[in-house]
Amino acid sequence: MAEEPQGDAAQDGDSAHGHSHRHRDQVVARLARIEGHVRSIREMVLASRDCPEVLTQIAAVRAALQSAGKVILEDHFESCIVSAVERGDHATATEEFKQAFSKLAH
Amino acid sequence: MAEEPQGDAAQDGDSAHGHSHRHRDQVVARLARIEGHVRSIREMVLASRDCPEVLTQIAAVRAALQSAGKVILEDHFESCIVSAVERGDHATATEEFKQAFSKLAH
Numbered sequence: 001m002a003e004e005p006q007g008d009a010a011q012d013g014d015s016a017h018g019h020s021h022r023h024r025d026q027v028v029a030r031l032a033r034i035e036g037h038v039r040s041i042r043e044m045v046l047a048s049r050d051c052p053e054v055l056t057q058i059a060a061v062r063a064a065l066q067s068a069g070k071v072i073l074e075d076h077f078e079s080c081i082v083s084a085v086e087r088g089d090h091a092t093a094t095e096e097f098k099q100a101f102s103k104l105a106h
Numbered sequence: 107m108a109e110e111p112q113g114d115a116a117q118d119g120d121s122a123h124g125h126s127h128r129h130r131d132q133v134v135a136r137l138a139r140i141e142g143h144v145r146s147i148r149e150m151v152l153a154s155r156d157c158p159e160v161l162t163q164i165a166a167v168r169a170a171l172q173s174a175g176k177v178i179l180e181d182h183f184e185s186c187i188v189s190a191v192e193r194g195d196h197a198t199a200t201e202e203f204k205q206a207f208s209k210l211a212h
């Protein structure tokens with residue numbers, strides 16, 4: 001499987017997960033930025049930067065993670081949840097949505 | 107003071123920030139783990155792992171960041187805020203605490 005950001009990722013996604021994610025490459029790029037942001041916060045702490053500054057950056061990373069999570073949830077909604085509704089499987093659709101949403105909403 | 111695994115960063119820290127942080131090494135270690143966790147989430151997305159699973163891991167990283175932030179706030183309280191109170195500078199102490207806490211409380 002060639003699961004790189006550049007390529008036919010959606011098809012690969014199908015094989016592993018049963019559906020594709022429209023914004024997968026965007027999510028991967030966001031997560032890469034978040035990873036770099038966490039690294040830079042670690043460097044701030046090592047450099048004994050001011051605590052409120054460090055806390056501001058931690059809050060920014062938490063917001064960025066929540067934002068990436070929202071994109072994942074939207075993709076999830078657009079793919080498996082909508083598919084379940086289209087199949088007439090409303091119970092599964094509702095359960096899928098509730099499960100995914102509950103992960104994000106705290 | 108030996109707050110740094112390798113080197114004299116604590117001294118540098120003092121000069122940069124005016125006080126030391128008792129749990130700095132612990133915070134650095136937590137941030138390193140969080141960075142690795144974010145990387146593993148990116149790999150999950152690339153492998154098209156199930157969305158609720160990915161969202162669970164995102165929530166776990168957000169909680170870990172909040173938890174690291176609390177340790178930073180506690181250290182901050184113990185050092186600059188307490189110092190300000192001891193100097194009789196209650197206004198600065200209160201302002202320092204409010205500023206730092208407001209970063210964490212959302």
